[in-house]
Amino acid sequence: MAEAEVLKNIKSTRARGNTDVATPSTDEPTYCNIHYSKSQRPGSKQPAASNRRSGVTSERVALLLLSVLLAAAVTALGVTLHENTQTKKSLQKLQEEATNLTDETCQRCKNCWEPHGGKLYFFSSVNLTWNESRRQCKSMGGDLVVINSREEQRFLQTRLRGKMEFYEDRFWIGLTDSQKEGEWLWVDNTRLNTSLTFWGDHEPDDWTEEDPDGEDCLRMGEEDLVSWADKSCKSPQKSICEKPEKACG
Numbered sequence: 001m002a003e004a005e006v007l008k009n010i011k012s013t014r015a016r017g018n019t020d021v022a023t024p025s026t027d028e029p030t031y032c033n034i035h036y037s038k039s040q041r042p043g044s045k046q047p048a049a050s051n052r053r054s055g056v057t058s059e060r061v062a063l064l065l066l067s068v069l070l071a072a073a074v075t076a077l078g079v080t081l082h083e084n085t086q087t088k089k090s091l092q093k094l095q096e097e098a099t100n101l102t103d104e105t106c107q108r109c110k111n112c113w114e115p116h117g118g119k120l121y122f123f124s125s126v127n128l129t130w131n132e133s134r135r136q137c138k139s140m141g142g143d144l145v146v147i148n149s150r151e152e153q154r155f156l157q158t159r160l161r162g163k164m165e166f167y168e169d170r171f172w173i174g175l176t177d178s179q180k181e182g183e184w185l186w187v188d189n190t191r192l193n194t195s196l197t198f199w200g201d202h203e204p205d206d207w208t209e210e211d212p213d214g215e216d217c218l219r220m221g222e223e224d225l226v227s228w229a230d231k232s233c234k235s236p237q238k239s240i241c242e243k244p245e246k247a248c249g
């Protein structure tokens with residue numbers, strides 16, 4: 001209630017019900033004013049407490065909302081992680097089955113392996129990372145192919161021509177610069193002979209758009225003789241395995 005209204009109420013009560021009371025001195029209204037202004041003046045203590053309560057309630061509501069949102073986010077994250085784990089497990093199982101199937105049908109020397117120049121070559125149609133492809137080759141007694149001559153490059157390229165189904169359908173070979181950027185090593189630990197390279201246009205470019213770690217493994221396909229390109233080692237690709245012909249007696 002405003003100050004002016006309080007003063008008015010006090011004066012009208014005394015005039016109606018109690019004539020014995022002396023007429024208030026001119027100081028009384030001032031006293032009343034002081035009384036109200038110290039203890040109950042509108043806009044003083046009570047509204048402040050009310051504001052605090054209102055503030056506390058708002059904070060509680062905000063905290064409650066944040067808790068609900070946090071719980072929802074944690075639940076969503078948990079579901080996503082679970083789904084990712086399940087997907088990875090399924091993929092891993094499929095890859096293992098594919099590898100086992102390849103092992104069973106291709107470990108024998110006369111199946112799948114193509115002889116050429118004293119070596120045997122296996123063209124894997126399973127898309128795996130560079131490391132997984134290398135493991136697959138090793139499980140069959142070989143390794144990713146090392147290219148030692150122009151003639152060998154030409155042979156492989158001719159063979160890929162009939163195996164590539166689309167432009168990005170490429171094959172890992174046994175060359176990587178994953179140990180030190182720009183220093184290309186074959187899987188038999190020999191350095192790349194810079195006079196015997198078959199890089200495509202603008203390659204190697206260690207492109208980081210697809211993978212921030214860059215491109216440290218080499219894949220090849222059908223592009224005349226210049227068919228090499230560096231690629232993220234994590235990218236799933238087909239691959240070419242090689243082993244000496246004498247390994248099969």
Ligand SMILES: [Ca+2]
Pocket residue numbers: 177181182204206214215216217230
């Ligand atoms: Ca690189």
Ligand SMILES: [Ca+2]
Pocket residue numbers: 203204205206207215229230231
């Ligand atoms: Ca590249």
